[in-house]
Amino acid sequence: GAVVSQHPSRVICKSGTSVKIECRSLDFQATTMFWYRQFPKQSLMLMATSNEGSKATYEQGVEKDKFLINHASLTLSTLTVTSAHPEDSSFYICSFDRVADTQYFGPGTRLTVL
Amino acid sequence: AQSVTQPDIHITVSEGASLELRCNYSYGATPYLFWYVQSPGQGLQLLLKYFSGDTLVQGIKGFEAEFKRSQSSFNLRKPSVHWSDAAEYFCAVGALTSGGGADGLTFGKGTHLIIQP
Numbered sequence: 159g160a161v162v163s164q165h166p167s168r169v170i171c172k173s174g175t176s177v178k179i180e181c182r183s184l185d186f187q188a189t190t191m192f193w194y195r196q197f198p199k200q201s202l203m204l205m206a207t208s209n210e211g212s213k214a215t216y217e218q219g220v221e222k223d224k225f226l227i228n229h230a231s232l233t234l235s236t237l238t239v240t241s242a243h244p245e246d247s248s249f250y251i252c253s254f255d256r257v258a259d260t261q262y263f264g265p266g267t268r269l270t271v272l
Numbered sequence: 273a274q275s276v277t278q279p280d281i282h283i284t285v286s287e288g289a290s291l292e293l294r295c296n297y298s299y300g301a302t303p304y305l306f307w308y309v310q311s312p313g314q315g316l317q318l319l320l321k322y323f324s325g326d327t328l329v330q331g332i333k334g335f336e337a338e339f340k341r342s343q344s345s346f347n348l349r350k351p352s353v354h355w356s357d358a359a360e361y362f363c364a365v366g367a368l369t370s371g372g373g374a375d376g377l378t379f380g381k382g383t384h385l386i387i388q389p
Contacts, residue, residue, distance in 0.1 A: 162315065192376050201362065202316075204376035217376075251316070261366075261377060263308075263316040 161185050162254055164264035171242055172272055179237045179267045181252030187232035188254035192261065193225070196249040208235060242271045274299040274365050278380035285353050286388045293348040293383050295337075295363030303365045305346040306377065307337055310360040319361075322346065333357070358387045 161184040171177050181191065190209050194202040206227055208214035214227040224246075226238040239246055247270050253261040275298045285291050297303055304323050308316040320331025327339040337348045346363060361384075364377040 167313075194376075201379040201381040202377075204378070207376050253316075260306075260318060260321060262318075265313065265315040 162252065162262050162264040164250075164252060164267050166267060167265065168268045168270075170270045170272065173243050174241055176238055176240045177242055177269060179239070179250055179252075179269075181235045181237070181254075181264050183233045183254045183256075183262070186254070186256050186262075188256055189232065190255040191229060191235050192253045192255070193227060193235075193237050194251045194253065196251060196266070198249075202251060239269065242269070244271045247271045274303070274367075274378045276363050276365050276378055276380035278361075278363055278383050280383045281381070282384045282386065284386040284388055287355055288352050291348075291350045291353045291357070291385070293361050293363075293385070295346045295348065295380060296344050297346060297363070297365045298344065299365055299367075301367065304367055305337075305339060306364040306366065307331065307335070307346075307348045308362045308364060308379075310362060310382075316362065319348070353385075353387055355387045355389070358385055360384050 163182050165180045192207050193205045195205050196202045204217050205220045206214045206216045208227050208229040210229045210232050216222045229235045249266050249268050251266040253263040256262050277296045306321045307319040310316050319335045320329045322329045322339045329337050335350050339346050360382045362382045363380040366377040367375045
């Protein structure tokens, strides 16, 4: 099956700093990818959709200036959490749309903001 | 707006017993429906999906799901569970965009499956 990697798997940072999470598809190219956020014991919530070479589309309530998405290529996307605060602590998961109907997910990144 | 309801937060099943995880959805058009499994430290793995056609869908690991439009349901089943099936299971609904690309998925809250020996 399709393989998607995320780096780092875990990150701890101080409040006010920025954190970059990298998402990479290892064996396919995809125009569209997604970033989700998962709170403990809860569902995944779609944060944003991005197409390679275009600006990301953010879901209602997601601050685009706080969560910067760069879809640099057909195999790489990054999410930068700027000026992180404890409430940004969460599990962030990316996915690539390999075909027009199925997403392949990365293993997730656990962010803890102290 | 679309939504997905998984009414069971936890389910405990004895190894070898049958399993049914419930999923109800709300969507204005014909939905694309998915079941994913999430194990600790691993990404979401697609078990099966339904787009159209036969309403009984076969997936990996012996799972199947049945789409019932009249009940807005897409329940996941397995005739005999194994200890390795213990995980978090998510039902999700999606669609294609007007341009033919994928849309972001709406997930249910998940069902935590516990397998008793």
